[in-house]
Amino acid sequence: MSTPVLELSGISKTFGAVKALTEVDFHVAPGEVVALLGDNGAGKSTLVKVIAGAHPADSGGAIYWDEQQVTIGAPADAQRLGIATIYQDLALCDNLDIVGNLFLGNERLHFPGTLDEVEMERRAVELLDSLSVSIPSLRVPVAALSGGQRQIIAIARSLLGQPRVVMLDEPTAALGVAQTAQVLDLIERLRDQGLGVVLISHNMADVRAVADRAVVLRLGRNAGDFPIATTSYEEIVAAITGASDNPVTRRSTRTGSSATATKDKE
């Protein structure tokens, strides 16, 4: 495996009396899709926010970018490094049009500092064409778009900054069948272009379809790092839920099936 573009080691994050992350390690290499898994409250979102700079980590851990130690104290730091994040709630400005949203915070300018709308719209058309997205007009406010269209716009926006790591939080959660396939295609295309992709998803089918590795968090700690190709569904579920005493094993004992989810990793 090539050297990681982004590596975190010993990252902790405390919110008041709650220790959301404890000594978490994580890394992603160029051209790799890493699924970040865990139950609700396991710390996935917190880890994403630490990487994205929305919630800086507590002191103690270290973040390496291209093997150089860096600090990510604000979203702008992460953006400058080349980390793009697409949150579940998309964070689009409803009153701006598609072009305005795509280039928000990253506008193309003419020499005297005015917006180069023509260049932005041209690049937006190019980009959306390359994603096989058809939207009647790029000048409608995004409030007028459907959920799938908004997701595509949010992903497309992250690509304009030429990122090297893209983090997607539940990108297919609200999408129809065709649009889900489109997003998965898109993730593979990003990987083929040599980007590191971090995929947060509860949908194991999606994870198995595109991810190379699955990093599991449980109660704010690392709970396993599995190569997808050689790991069974049950092993991953066991890591997510924690121990042999979990609803899945209870069910398999009850139904008498020979599920192998009882293997306790620790």
Add this chain to the structure above:
Amino acid sequence: MSQQTHVPHSAGEGQPENAPRRDPRLLATVASPSGWLQALRRNLRGGELGAVPVIVGLLLIAIVFQSMNDRFLSPQNLSNLTVQIAAVGLMTTGVIMVLLLGEIDLSIGSVSGLSAGVLAVLAVRHGVSEWVAIGAAVGVGLLVGLLHGFIFAKMGVPAFVVTLAGLLGWQGVHLYLMGGDGSINTSSSGPIAMLTQTYFVPVVGWFLVLLALVLYLVSVLTVERKRRLAGLPYKPLSEVLFRAVLLALPLVGGVWILNQYKGVPLAFLIFVGFVVVLDLVLRKTRYGRMVYAVGGSSEAARRAGINVDLIRISVFGIASTLAALGGVMLVSRNFAASVSTGGGAELMMAIAAAVIGGTSLFGGRGNAYSALLGGLVLGAITSGLLLLQMDTSVRFMITAAVLLIAVVLDAVSRRGRKTHARGGA
């Protein structure tokens, strides 16, 4: 926002080689006056009212008052009207910035009074040069605005409360500065007085009209040519010219009327100048885009790497600076600063003008020209009622009714936008 200029239009039948590919779902606008009329009707039904209700309102006001007093549309009255609206108009321009953020600034009246007080005390009591005094008054406005913005953005106090404290507090400072004097008279010949006493000879007015039209045509044609070369939807020449004529009508008409009296007043030019500059800043610069973004969704803006706090602080700074400039104009018109300067209906008029002009109270929607349009509506009503020798009480009631109509239109058009998939902010 200038939705109108963004709506792509096809080149119609017989497209040239590099004609943009158009989505078949998009309704085409036929490049003819009837086609534009259809598009206009579609926009209106979809809730994109634009400036139409205000212009209709202005025409109605003109017809009603002219029929009741034939001096209403006289060049002298219209010229006075443009000077009268300049002070509150400048304040409105600042309020629009704050409204675009989805916030409100209740202190602008007091800040304009404070600025008037600073100006008069420095220029008259301390004999400071009037230019320096003007600079100091506007500078005080800037500092006050930055303070409001800082408390709002960094400490998380609602803008409503911060500026409510400002409303009271700055009026207090204003009274303190004035000392025992109820009013301080300023020179009737210095730079301060010149601001509202200067009129330009006719040729200057015509030159400005020509300049505006040429700049408009050149910039629009350049953009449309670039869009055509980039393979994007663009407006045909006929439509550009049609729009230019629509722009030329009020410009030529206005300057023609103003020239029949004393010429274009400097005060009005300053007001319009700020409106135009602000419009360009809002539509054409990264800063303006950020203001709209913060107004639309501050969280989205923050995640896009925009320094939301800085935008908020700067917008409150600009709003108070413009309010202070409005205060300077008030002194200039009255040749005096009094304890009541800026303490009357100015605040309500400024906010009402912004809303009447079409800026949404809910943030993220509106443009700088609503200051001009809203100011003209309120100024025309005030001037008409004064001509008819109506009482202030009647003026307040009528202004309130107009404001309500504007807000209802805003709310109804929001609903229209939602059901017609144009996005209700």
